[in-house]
Amino acid sequence: MGSFLPDTSVMVATVCTWHEHHERAITEMERRLTERESLVIATPALIEAYAVLTRLPPPHRLSPRDTIALIETSFLTEGTLAGLDNKAFRPLLREAADHDIAGGRTYDWVIAACARAARVNTLLTFNSRDFLSFHLDDLEVRTL
Numbered sequence: 657m658g659s660f661l662p663d664t665s666v667m668v669a670t671v672c673t674w675h676e677h678h679e680r681a682i683t684e685m686e687r688r689l690t691e692r693e694s695l696v697i698a699t700p701a702l703i704e705a706y707a708v709l710t711r712l713p714p715p716h717r718l719s720p721r722d723t724i725a726l727i728e729t730s731f732l733t734e735g736t737l738a739g740l741d742n743k744a745f746r747p748l749l750r751e752a753a754d755h756d757i758a759g760g761r762t763y764d765w766v767i768a769a770c771a772r773a774a775r776v777n778t779l780l781t782f783n784s785r786d787f788l789s790f791h792l793d794d795l796e797v798r799t800l
Contacts, residue, residue, distance in 0.1 A: 658777035659694040661738065663767050665782040666800060667697075667705040671730050674716060677782055680800045684780060689734060693777075697731050698770035699739035700763060738774035740766070761786045771795055 662670065662685065669681035689695060709723045718726065740748065748769050752758075757765050764786040771779050772795055781787055784799035 657692050657694065659696050659774070660688050660778040660780055660798075661696045661698055661767075661771045661774070661776045662701070663698070663764065663779060663781040663783065663787075664701045664704040664708065666780045667701060667731065668708050669782065671709070671726050672716065677800065681780075681782075684800055695731070695735035696738045696771070696774050696776050697735040698767045698774075699737055700766045700770065702727065702731070702737070704763060736774075738770045738776070740770060740773055744769065744773070755790070757790075761789075765790065768792055768795065 662681075665677075666681050666685070669675045669677040670685050672678060675681070685695075706720075706723055706727060709718045709726070710720050711717065748766065752762055752765050764783070768779065768787055768790055772792065776795065778796045778798050779787060779792075780798050780800060782800055784797050787797040
């Protein structure tokens with residue numbers, strides 16, 4: 657029995673029925689849960705999903721209250737949160753600089769670090785380019 661972690665792109669697509677990738681996201685999430693894989697949620701992805709869902713363009717924007725309810729029922733009842741402790745951030749930022757990771761890729765770097773810290777087997781994403789560029793040998797990056 658393995659474990660998987662959806663990045664923000666998969667989390668948003670999973671809960672938004674209008675999203676172009678909704679069917680792929682929900683099908684993969686449900687398949688893995690049915691196969692009794694453990695769902696792990698990176699705390700930065702959780703916060704980023706909240707931010708995205710509450711700032712989508714109308715008519716898709718959700719209220720903060722609706723967003724929390726959706727996140728709780730979709731991810732937090734089944735999933736385990738994975739984050740980093742305070743001591744992990746200094747070396748993580750140094751590694752980002754050493755690997756020339758900048759801009760928005762930094763958020764993916766932190767999500768990948770949470771996945772690795774939680775010893776997740778598979779990271780699910782619609783944006784594999786950034787994750788694959790990190791050369792995460794101990795983590796399977798699966799593009800949906």
